[in-house]
Structure formats: structure tokens, C-alpha cells
Amino acid sequence: MLKVTDLHVSYGGIHALQGISLEAPAGKIVTLIGANGAGKSSTLRAIAGLIKSKTGSITYEGEELTTLDPAAIVRRGIALSPEGRRIFPHLSVRENLLLGAYSRRDSAGIARDMEWVFDLFPRLRERSEQKGGTLSGGEQQMLAVARALMSRPQVLMLDEPSLGLAPLLVKDVFSIIERINAEGRTVLLVEQNAFAALKIAHYAYVLETGRITLHGTGEELLADQRVIQAYLGG
Amino acid sequence: MTIEIFLQHLLNGLTLGSLYALIAIGYTMVYGILRLINFAHSEIFMLGAYFVFWGVTLFHLPWPLALVAAVAAVALVGVLVDRVAYRPLRDAPRISALISAIGVSFFLQNVAIVLFKAIPREVYRPEWLENPMIMGGVRVLPLTLFVPVLSLLLMLGLMYIVYHTKPGLGMRAISKDIETSALMGVPVNSIIALTFGLGSALAAASGIMWALRYPQLQPIMGVIPGFKAFIAAVFGGIGSIPGAVIGGLVLGFLEILIVAFFPDLAGYRDAFAFVLLIVVLLVKPTGLLGARPEEKV
Known part of the structure; x- marks a missing residue:
């Protein structure tokens, strides 16, 4: 299990992440949704070790990752498609x-x-x-x-894999994500396409300006009025 | 001018060009990865020549062994320079590393003055490089062949490492995108160290052969060849290894031929290289094979 606890990141005077906590249990698809600049990419980049100055804790199978460099994190079985x-x-x-x-x-x-x-x-x-x-x-x-x-990787992190793709290809990408997950790999998915992401996700977190404001199973969030209004064009 | 003399000039141009090319490769590799002009590279070249001198006179090593030992020692110095003077500045503005490079250059020159003294030294040259051979009517010093042949072998070895090995793949990756390479698990700092090691080894080999051809050692002997090799790298397209080789060879040939055909201009041979630099920067700043700076999409 990949576990993030009270993660803070700031760069250039911007407090990009303000205490993020989330969990990606083994073998699940977990998605982060939210507007541009909410901190989704920063979260993935921090887990991958690309952001050095951060506080809080990121653990994988109980091991602390915050001090490791990106190459060491890849060796632990966590990969990011940026x-x-x-x-x-x-x-x-x-x-x-x-x-x-x-x-x-x-x-x-x-x-x-x-x-x-x-x-x-x-x-x-x-x-x-x-x-x-x-x-x-x-x-x-x-x-x-x-x-x-x-x-x-045991944990595959994908940052906006459907961005800029034609609708048919988007469908392909999501079905491939499900296939990868069906082989037992954990997927941590960041998406603008909230609807498609929530549909395949076992669990989901909503980020707003560096904080997690909502979380629940994909189904729960798909039915949540706040999510529908803010992210699903309802 | 007879054909024999012309061939002689061509051989000389090839020799000089290979020496420039070997140094230029080091400039271009480091620039390709760090966007840094490693001004200390001229001093790396100089250390190669002195280390052989030390190996032979101080440690009484046989010449071939002294040569190998010197190249290895200089490669280590190159790695050390990166570790001490550049790596701590990796995230600093680029100008800081450049200033650091100039500092290292002066530092190494002065260390050389202290260690080796400022008086010019004679170089030991193995006899078999000195006895002229007659080839097709042309009088050839084995040295004139030794330099291009060894240079070619070294360059082929380097090309093999860069294009056909895993660390070479890592080098080509970080020269484009350091962050994504790190994400792939490429150990960025080790690959950069390897780049400095290889570049320094080639510069050392060049310095050693330079000292065989122009047999006098001085702590500032690297400055002019270093500048010229830098010009060769810019001319070929800085960041491109084949570009550095072509740039070095072209500069070597032009320099020899200009002096051969226009002896009156011999005094300007150094100035000529700088004129070439100015023209390249005005007309085609990316050089012969240099990549156009890419727009980030």
C-alpha cells in the first residue's frame, strides 16, 4: 500500500500542497481529480521523488520514500508516466x-x-x-x-494520460488502464476527464487548491452533487 | 608546391584536427548534458601531458604504462572537478556553474605552476615515434600516423559507449531531459560523472599527443588548444559529438593549409580560429550539426 500523510509542498512562494493525505491500497485504481492547479501533478511528482523540498510522509509497504531520489523510488516499484x-x-x-x-x-x-x-x-x-x-x-x-x-511497477502513476487524445483513443487508454490493473497492479491516476476516471476508479479523491476536499469510492463521487456540479458538467 | 608537400600538409592537418576533435568532444558532451561550457577542460588537457611526464620521470614507468595511467588519473580529476565544483551548483542559475568553471580553470593552472613549476619542460618521446619512414615518396614521422590512428580508435570507442551501451543511452536521455530520465531510474549524477570522466580521458589523450608533437610542457599550454577546440565544438554544433569531430578536423585542416598557402599570414593562425567563431555565431549559431533549440510544447 502506498500511503501519503500530511504532505506539504511549496515552490516559488506558492504553497502547492497543504496537507494531503491519501492511500492507494494494493491492486486498486485510485484517482485524483480536481481543477487545474489544484495540486494533482504536484502530488504525483512528490511521490516520484521529483520534488525535494516537502514535509510530511510518503510510505510504500511501510518504507519511507520522502528522502529517496527518483531512481531509488523506481527501484521500489513505483513508476510515473509524467x-x-x-x-x-x-x-x-x-x-x-x-x-x-x-x-x-x-x-x-x-x-x-x-x-x-x-x-x-x-x-x-x-x-x-x-x-x-x-x-x-x-x-x-x-x-x-x-x-x-x-x-x-507495482504502482503505476499516470498523469493526464488522456490529455489531447481523440475520444476513441481515450476509451482505449482507459481500457488499457483497467487491463493493467487487472494484472494486480495498483494505479494512481490523475485526470481532467473526471467522469471516465471515476468510472474505473475503486476510490477517488477530489483536490482543491492543495487540499483534499472530498473522497469516496468512484461510485459515491459520481453520485455526489458537488462533484457533478464542479467536475462533471452537471 | 609539390604533391608530396601538399600530402604532408594534409597529414599535419589531420593530426592537428584529431587533437582538436578529441578536446572538442569533451566540451560538447558536457555542454550537451549540463548546458555548461567547462572552461577547466583546457587544464584537463594540460594535466594529461604533465601526468605522463611525471609517470616517466618521477615514477619511472614505461612510456605506454605512463600514458594509460595518466589518462586514467586525468579522468578521475575530471570526475572530481564535477563533484566539487559543478554538482553542488546543479540547481543554481547556469551562470554560477560557468563562473565556477572559470575558477577551476585558474585553480588548476596555478596548481600546475606549484607542482610542475612554471619553467617549460622537455617531453620524453619514445624513439620509435621519431624515426622517419618513407611512404610513397612522402617522408612520414610515425608520430604523424600515431596521432590520427589513436584518435580514431578513441573516438570509435566513445561512439560505441554513447550509442551502443546502457550508460550511453542514459547519457543521450539526460542530454534531452534530465528530470524525465531520473523518473526512468537513470542515476543522473553517476551518468554525469561518467560523462566528465570520458571527456577528460579524451582531453588527456589529446594533451599527451600534443606534447609529443610540440614537445614542451607549460602550465598554460592548454589555453590556446582549449579555446580552439571550443571553437571547433561551436562550429560543429555544440552538443553534437559528430559535430565536434568534424569541427575539430575542419579547423585543423584550415589552420595548416592557410599557413601553408599563405605563409605571410602564419602569425595570424590563432586569430583565424576566432574569426571563424565570430562568423559562425553570426551566420549559423547552432553550428553544422547543432540542434535547433526546441520549443517546449
């Missing part, structure tokens, strides 16, 4: 995927997982020798998710 995809445009699709597996040493396992993500995303297999920068937006998003999977 906002904006951030694929390496000058490297081939295959090299991008190998980077995702950088923390691993089992070359046989890496080769097996390469096949596995190619099965999940057949388009990537077709384009495996192409430079990442030549892929379409949707393919780049798939590459970003596949790359995060290459570390064989």
Missing part, C-alpha cells in the same frame, strides 16, 4: 522503452516485458525503430504509458 508525455523525441521507440527499464538488470525479463507492452500497444511494435518524435500524439501517449510499465 504529464505532457515527456517521451524522448530523438530516441527510437525501442530506446524509449529500454529507458523505462533502466533500473532493471534482468535482460530476459526486459525482453519479455517489451513483448508484453508491444502486445498491449501493437502500434508501438510497428514503429519500434522510429524516433519517438515522429509519433502522433496518441502514439506518444501510448509510448509514455508503455515506458512506465517497462520498469515493471
Whole structure:
């Protein structure tokens, strides 16, 4: 279980997170929803170790992560597919995927997982020798998710995986998230598309200006009047 | 000018160009990753030459062993410079690291003056590099072949590391996006240290061969070759390793040929490189193979 307790983060004089507490139990899909700038990405970035100055506690299976660097956190089995995809445009699709597996040493396992993500995303297999920068937006998003999977994470954090995708692709991405979860992996999902996220989430948190204002199961929040009005266009 | 003499000039240009290229690679690799001009790189070059001198005279090592030991020791110095002078400034504004680099440059020069004394020193040269051979009517010093051949081998070795190994993949990744590389589990600081180590090793090899060709050691001997290699890196497109190689070779050839064809201009050979820098910056600041600065989407 991934557990965040009273997490505070500030940068440039902005108090971005003001005491976030949340839990992502093993094997569940947990989603964070909220407006732009509410602190969703900051939460994921802090868990991944990209934000150094933070207070509070982040533990995984009881181990404190707050002082670890990003590479060490990946080795603990927590991977982040960052906002904006951030694929390496000058490297081939295959090299991008190998980077995702950088923390691993089992070359046989890496080769097996390469096949596995190619099965999940057949388009990537077709384009495996192409430079990442030549892929379409949707393919780049798939590459970003596949790359995060290459570390064989127990906890997969996805930051806006559906951003900028055509509706049909959005559906694909969400069904792949469910498939990944069905294999026993925990998913911590940040989404603008609150409706789609809540539908697949076992548990959800609503963030507003750096605080959690509501939480409950996906179903509960889907039925919550405040959520409907603020995030579901009701 | 006879064809023999022309070939001789070409060989000299190739030699000089390879030496520039080896230094330029170090500038370009560090710049590619940290966006830092490592001004201490000229001194790394100088230390290579002195360390061999020390190895031979002080420790009485056989020359080939002294060469290897010097390259390894200088690589360590390069890693140490990064650790002490640049790494603590990683999150500071870029100008701070640049100032630190200038400081390290002066520091190493002065350490060299203290350790090796400011008087120019003679260099030991193995005899087999000195006996001229006749090849196709051209009188060739083995040294003139030794330098380009060893340089080529070193560059091929570097290319192999950068393009065909896992740490090389890490280097190419962090040169584009340090943060995302860290997310992938790339140990950023170790890869940067490796970059400094490799760049310094090549500069040391260049310094050692430079001292064989221009056999005099001085603590400031790195300054002019360092500037010229920096110009070569900018000309080739700073951040690009093939660019640094091409830039170094072009600069070496041009310098030798200009002096050969226009002996009256020989006194301006150093000025010529700087004119080239100014022209490149005015006409094509990204250099021959440099990437256009990308817009963040």
C-alpha cells in the first residue's frame, strides 16, 4: 500500500500542497481529480521523488520514500508516466522503452516485458525503430504509458494520460488502464476527464487548491452533487 | 608546391584536427548534458601531458604504462572537478556553474605552476615515434600516423559507449531531459560523472599527443588548444559529438593549409580560429550539426 500523510509542498512562494493525505491500497485504481492547479501533478511528482523540498510522509509497504531520489523510488516499484508525455523525441521507440527499464538488470525479463507492452500497444511494435518524435500524439501517449510499465511497477502513476487524445483513443487508454490493473497492479491516476476516471476508479479523491476536499469510492463521487456540479458538467 | 608537400600538409592537418576533435568532444558532451561550457577542460588537457611526464620521470614507468595511467588519473580529476565544483551548483542559475568553471580553470593552472613549476619542460618521446619512414615518396614521422590512428580508435570507442551501451543511452536521455530520465531510474549524477570522466580521458589523450608533437610542457599550454577546440565544438554544433569531430578536423585542416598557402599570414593562425567563431555565431549559431533549440510544447 502506498500511503501519503500530511504532505506539504511549496515552490516559488506558492504553497502547492497543504496537507494531503491519501492511500492507494494494493491492486486498486485510485484517482485524483480536481481543477487545474489544484495540486494533482504536484502530488504525483512528490511521490516520484521529483520534488525535494516537502514535509510530511510518503510510505510504500511501510518504507519511507520522502528522502529517496527518483531512481531509488523506481527501484521500489513505483513508476510515473509524467504529464505532457515527456517521451524522448530523438530516441527510437525501442530506446524509449529500454529507458523505462533502466533500473532493471534482468535482460530476459526486459525482453519479455517489451513483448508484453508491444502486445498491449501493437502500434508501438510497428514503429519500434522510429524516433519517438515522429509519433502522433496518441502514439506518444501510448509510448509514455508503455515506458512506465517497462520498469515493471507495482504502482503505476499516470498523469493526464488522456490529455489531447481523440475520444476513441481515450476509451482505449482507459481500457488499457483497467487491463493493467487487472494484472494486480495498483494505479494512481490523475485526470481532467473526471467522469471516465471515476468510472474505473475503486476510490477517488477530489483536490482543491492543495487540499483534499472530498473522497469516496468512484461510485459515491459520481453520485455526489458537488462533484457533478464542479467536475462533471452537471 | 609539390604533391608530396601538399600530402604532408594534409597529414599535419589531420593530426592537428584529431587533437582538436578529441578536446572538442569533451566540451560538447558536457555542454550537451549540463548546458555548461567547462572552461577547466583546457587544464584537463594540460594535466594529461604533465601526468605522463611525471609517470616517466618521477615514477619511472614505461612510456605506454605512463600514458594509460595518466589518462586514467586525468579522468578521475575530471570526475572530481564535477563533484566539487559543478554538482553542488546543479540547481543554481547556469551562470554560477560557468563562473565556477572559470575558477577551476585558474585553480588548476596555478596548481600546475606549484607542482610542475612554471619553467617549460622537455617531453620524453619514445624513439620509435621519431624515426622517419618513407611512404610513397612522402617522408612520414610515425608520430604523424600515431596521432590520427589513436584518435580514431578513441573516438570509435566513445561512439560505441554513447550509442551502443546502457550508460550511453542514459547519457543521450539526460542530454534531452534530465528530470524525465531520473523518473526512468537513470542515476543522473553517476551518468554525469561518467560523462566528465570520458571527456577528460579524451582531453588527456589529446594533451599527451600534443606534447609529443610540440614537445614542451607549460602550465598554460592548454589555453590556446582549449579555446580552439571550443571553437571547433561551436562550429560543429555544440552538443553534437559528430559535430565536434568534424569541427575539430575542419579547423585543423584550415589552420595548416592557410599557413601553408599563405605563409605571410602564419602569425595570424590563432586569430583565424576566432574569426571563424565570430562568423559562425553570426551566420549559423547552432553550428553544422547543432540542434535547433526546441520549443517546449
